[in-house]
Amino acid sequence: MVVELQRFVRQFIFLIGYGVFVMVTGQGGEEIGFELIGLGIGALVILPAVFKYYSYGYSITDGKLLVKSGIIQKNLRTIPLDRIQNINVKRDWLHRLLGLVVLEIETAAGAQAEATISSLSEEQGHVLQAQLLGQQARSYSRIKREDEAVRVVYRPTSWELFLVGASENRAGAIVAAIAGLGFFQPILNSWLDEQGTQVVRNASRLGEGEWRIFALGFLVFLFIGWVISIVSTFVKYYGFELSEKEGKLKRVYGLINHFENMLPIRRIQTVHIDQNLIQKKLKICKMYAATAGGMAVQSGQEGQGNAQLLSAPLLTPVLRDEKRSELLRLTLPQYDLEHPDYQRVSKKTVLRHLRSGFWGALFVAGGMTFGIRMLVDHAPEVARRAPLWQLQYGPTLVFCGFMLLSLFSGFLFHRFARWSESNRVIANRLGWLKVRWNYLPMAKIQLTEVTQNPAQRWLGLGTVTFYSAAPSFKNTEVDDVDLGDAMALAYGTHRVAGTTPDALFDGF
Amino acid sequence: METMVEKIDITRWNQLEPKVKTLWRVSNAIYALLLSGLAIIPDLIVRKAAKGAWPLFPFALPLIAFVVLGLLMQWVVGRSYYCYRYKLGDDDLAVAKGVFWKSWRFVNRNRIQHVDLTSGPIARALGLVEVSIYVGGMPTAAATIPGLSQYDAELLRASLVKAADMPGSMMTQQPEPTVPPIEGEDIRG
Numbered sequence: 266m267v268v269e270l271q272r273f274v275r276q277f278i279f280l281i282g283y284g285v286f287v288m289v290t291g292q293g294g295e296e297i298g299f300e301l302i303g304l305g306i307g308a309l310v311i312l313p314a315v316f317k318y319y320s321y322g323y324s325i326t327d328g329k330l331l332v333k334s335g336i337i338q339k340n341l342r343t344i345p346l347d348r349i350q351n352i353n354v355k356r357d358w359l360h361r362l363l364g365l366v367v368l369e370i371e372t373a374a375g376a377q378a379e380a381t382i383s384s385l386s387e388e389q390g391h392v393l394q395a396q397l398l399g400q401q402a403r404s405y406s407r408i409k410r411e412d413e414a415v416r417v418v419y420r421p422t423s424w425e426l427f428l429v430g431a432s433e434n435r436a437g438a439i440v441a442a443i444a445g446l447g448f449f450q451p452i453l454n455s456w457l458d459e460q461g462t463q464v465v466r467n468a469s470r471l472g473e474g475e476w477r478i479f480a481l482g483f484l485v486f487l488f489i490g491w492v493i494s495i496v497s498t499f500v501k502y503y504g505f506e507l508s509e510k511e512g513k514l515k516r517v518y519g520l521i522n523h524f525e526n527m528l529p530i531r532r533i534q535t536v537h538i539d540q541n542l543i544q545k546k547l548k549i550c551k552m553y554a555a556t557a558g559g560m561a562v563q564s565g566q567e568g569q570g571n572a573q574l575l576s577a578p579l580l581t582p583v584l585r586d587e588k589r590s591e592l593l594r595l596t597l598p599q600y601d602l603e604h605p606d607y608q609r610v611s612k613k614t615v616l617r618h619l620r621s622g623f624w625g626a627l628f629v630a631g632g633m634t635f636g637i638r639m640l641v642d643h644a645p646e647v648a649r650r651a652p653l654w655q656l657q658y659g660p661t662l663v664f665c666g667f668m669l670l671s672l673f674s675g676f677l678f679h680r681f682a683r684w685s686e687s688n689r690v691i692a693n694r695l696g697w698l699k700v701r702w703n704y705l706p707m708a709k710i711q712l713t714e715v716t717q718n719p720a721q722r723w724l725g726l727g728t729v730t731f732y733s734a735a736p737s738f739k740n741t742e743v744d745d746v747d748l749g750d751a752m753a754l755a756y757g758t759h760r761v762a763g764t765t766p767d768a769l770f771d772g773f
Numbered sequence: 774m775e776t777m778v779e780k781i782d783i784t785r786w787n788q789l790e791p792k793v794k795t796l797w798r799v800s801n802a803i804y805a806l807l808l809s810g811l812a813i814i815p816d817l818i819v820r821k822a823a824k825g826a827w828p829l830f831p832f833a834l835p836l837i838a839f840v841v842l843g844l845l846m847q848w849v850v851g852r853s854y855y856c857y858r859y860k861l862g863d864d865d866l867a868v869a870k871g872v873f874w875k876s877w878r879f880v881n882r883n884r885i886q887h888v889d890l891t892s893g894p895i896a897r898a899l900g901l902v903e904v905s906i907y908v909g910g911m912p913t914a915a916a917t918i919p920g921l922s923q924y925d926a927e928l929l930r931a932s933l934v935k936a937a938d939m940p941g942s943m944m945t946q947q948p949e950p951t952v953p954p955i956e957g958e959d960i961r962g
Contacts, residue, residue, distance in 0.1 A: 534910075557910040711884050711908040712915050717875040734910025752781050755879055763864055763881030 323382055325396055330370065332380045344379060348372045350556045351528035352394050358521050366390035370397065371556075398513065398527060415510035418595060421583045425549060426505070429583035430498030431491070432543040433551075502582045509595065514554075516580070532556040534709045534735040536580075536596050538589065541699040550589065554580040554596050555735030578735075593704070597690075602704050605685035605692040613724045614682075614745035615675035620720040622671025630664035684743040686754060689761065691731050691741055705741045709733050710762040713755040717748065727751035731758065781877065783869045786858035792899045793920025794854050799895050801846035809839035859918050866906065866933065868916045878916050884908045885915075888930045902926040906933065923952045 316336050323332045330344045353369040360366060366385050369378035385393065421429075503520035509530075516526045533554045540550035555578050584592060593602045637656050640648045648656065677697055684693040691705045714730045721727060727748040731741045743754065816834040820827045852872040860867045869877045889905040896903065896919075904926050905914035921929065927950035 711910060712878060712880045714879070715877045717871075719873050722875065732908075732911060732915070734908070752877070755877070756781060759865060759879040759881050763883045 323380075325393075330380065330397060332382070342380060344370060344372060346397060349397060350532050351526060352397055353378070354390055354394060354525035354527075356519075356523040356525075361523060368393060394527060398529070415508040415515065417506060417508045418514075419507040419581055419584065419588060419592065421502075421505055421581070421585075423499075425583045425585065426499055426502055427495060428547050428549055429544070429551065430495035432547060432549070433494070433541060498582065505582060507581050514580075514596075518582075528554075528556055530596060530598065533596050534705070534733045535741065536593065536602075536704045538584075538702045539699065540701075545700070548586040550584050550586060551582060552580045552584050552589075552592060553578055555733070557734040597704060597706055600690050600704075600706050601688040602690060602692065604688070605683075605690070606687035607683035607685045607692075607694065610679060610682050610684070610743075610745045611724075611726055611747055612679060613726055614679050615672065617720050617724055617726060617745055618671045618675030618678065619668065620723060621718075622667055622674075626664045626667030626671070629667065630660040633660040633663055678744070682744065684746075686758065691743075691758065693741060693743060703741045705731055705733055707758055707761045710758060713759040713762075715748070715751045715755045721745065721748075729755050781867070783856075783858045783860075783877075786860040786867070786869065789854065789857055789918070789920040790901060790922050790925070791854075793901060794850055796896055796899055796901055796920060797850045797853070798847060801850065802843060805839055805842040805846055809835045809842055811835075812838040857919075859916075861929065861932065866916065868918060880906055880908060880915050882933060885933055888933050889914070890926050890930060896920075904929055924950045927951060 317334075320336050321332075321334050323330065325331075325346070328346050330346060330349075332342045332344070334340050334342075350371045352371070355367045355369065356365070364387055365383075366387055368382040368385060368390055370380040370382070372379045382393070500520045501522075502518045505518040506516070508515045508517075512531065513527055513529050516524075518524055533556055535555050537553045538550050539553070544550055580596070581592070590603050637648075637659065641656070681697045681700075682693070682695050685691070689707045691703075691707060691710070693703050695701050695703075711732045711734050714732070715727045716730065717727045725748050726745045728745065729743040729751045731743075733740065743751070746754070812835040813832065816832060819834070820831065849872055853870070856872055856875070857870045859869070864882050866880045866882065867877065868880075869875070886907045886909050889907070890902050891905065892902045900922060901920050902923050903917060903919040904921060906916045906918075908915040918926075918929070931950070
């Protein structure tokens with residue numbers, strides 16, 4: 266019930282915030298009114314929790330999990346145990362304080378958890394988890410004993426966690442830095458004005474000073490963002506441990522909010538590995554594994570359900586390069602992922618990139634020409650202040666710049682993109698600054714598609730997309746191969762997929 | 774040697790019911806009407822700003838937009854009818870579509886989870902049905918075939934669902950369609 270209480274506190278946080286605001290400022294409403302609001306909030310928070318506590322229930326009968334809920338509209342949900350994809354055991358700080366856990370049960374029916382059983386005691390939670398995963402009901406002490414006997418696959422050191430936090434996710438840090446600058450800009454301006462009243466400055470010097478302060482501020486906030494990224498990685502994945510037992514992978518982590526996840530290995534649909542340039546030098550990478558259950562809550566902010574639908578499900582936040590092949594063998598055991606017969610994409614991809622960039626470049630250059638014409642016609646005094654070459658050659662330069670960029674990206678793509686269909690696995694490797702390896706066994710493919718955009722049609726190229734049952738996972742793509750090859754690949758692969766026996770029964 | 778592109782020659786695949794062009798024309802006209810309705814706002818603004826100096830008559834902009842959009846969309850209808858094709862193989866279903874952005878989709882029958890038949894009011898008036906095929910783990914339909922007659926659609930559904938059956942399933946025989954074919958034509962033949 267306490268956890269329900271916490272949820273409602275979260276939901277009505279704005280109401281409470283309003284109450285606090287009224288109290289602090291002493292504005293709005295008579296005292297009686299405020300007390301009424303307080304009483305109302307209290308009732309709103311506590312009553313639903315009480316009702317939920319008395320109406321919620323679950324049981325396991327005949328290989329099915331039954332979950333009942335609802336006061337007015339009763340709801341009974343039945344989940345066959347053999348359809349469960351993975352089970353999460355979560356504890357945030359409040360749960361840990363009270364010794365409770367939340368069990369999330371996911372099936373293939375969508376990205377969100379299909380059943381959430383909150384506020385179990387730790388013992389109940391683990392016994393239930395074992396039961397749901399098809400094991401005999403047994404005592405908690407025995408489960409604990411068995412847990413100690415599992416094979417630990419990977420346990421990163423604190424140094425590795427530090428490295429991965431330090432070497433990635435700069436985007437968030439940069440945003441934080443910019444937001445920070447925006448926040449402090451008024452203060453900065455007022456400080457500059459103050460200085461300005463004392464010193465008679467000439468305009469160019471002021472500009473220089475401002476620039477320096479901005480650069481310094483940017484660096485400072487970049488550094489703060491970097492530190493935040495290290496600390497947050499550390500807090501989130503503290504004590505990370507990946508272990509294996511009876512064909513199931515178990516992951517445990519978290520300093521403040523504790524998270525425990527169990528997933529059957531044969532449910533894994535696709536695997537991918539990310540590594541940026543810095544991580545390549547440090548010889549570490551990140552590994553993701555997707556089931557049809559989504560595992561959406563495991564990445565990003567925990568406990569916020571479908572908000573992270575499109576982010577990839579993380580298997581381990583950091584992995585030493587030398588452990589990579591061991592983990593690949595573990596997650597997709599029937600397949601040889603280490604010796605892909607990589608092929609290049611068609612050379613025509615350079616032309617395709619050029620052609621795709623052409624219309625964008627033309628549009629921007631045309632817009633610029635129009636703007637300059639308007640400026641010259643309607644505000645000649647402003648136009649006169651700009652250097653002549655900017656007016657005359659600006660659009661042409663921009664157009665050429667865009668085209669050069671397209672050319673460059675085309676060359677990069679041809680140089681670094683690889684794909685392979687050997688060993689009954691579709692594999693590809695993409696990217697330069699950040700390299701990603703995707704592995705999708707043909708048996709796990711749901712459907713294949715060949716697409717061709719106008720630029721590709723001009724060159725006789727096509728893109729093959731392979732869809733797996735993992736909803737939160739970006740589908741594996743092979744870009745810019747000859748249309749004939751693309752068709753052969755798509756057609757051949759989907760036939761292999763449909764006739765592979767383990768796809769029928771083990772695909773999910 | 775026959776290449777894969779020649780082998781997957783969509784001109785030999787099944788086409789949709791020709792009446793689907795009427796359906797697309799009507800729905801395109803409705804879309805064009807709604808979209809060109811948006812042009813009323815710039816029309817009002819421009820006329821007000823020009824203070825009588827505006828050369829066009831009132832509501833000319835939406836009208837022009839409607840005509841241009843409508844003509845474009847009607848022109849595309851014929852092409853997309855030609856390009857929209859499907860083929861029911863022994864163990865798979867292939868759907869090709871797209872005029873400018875082309876796509877060919879291959880769905881294996883073993884992977885089909887369920888098949889939906891839907892039809893809106895206009896489609897119902899024309900006797901058309903849309904077949905949507907779903908596979909596991911994907912929230913949207915894996916493939917849709919619009920504009921089949923009720924008979925063809927039910928036949929297609931029955932044969933897709935039958936082939937996707939697992940051993941030991943309750944369903945042992947294929948249900949017959951609830952309506953007769955339009956012109957005695959049968960996609961099985």
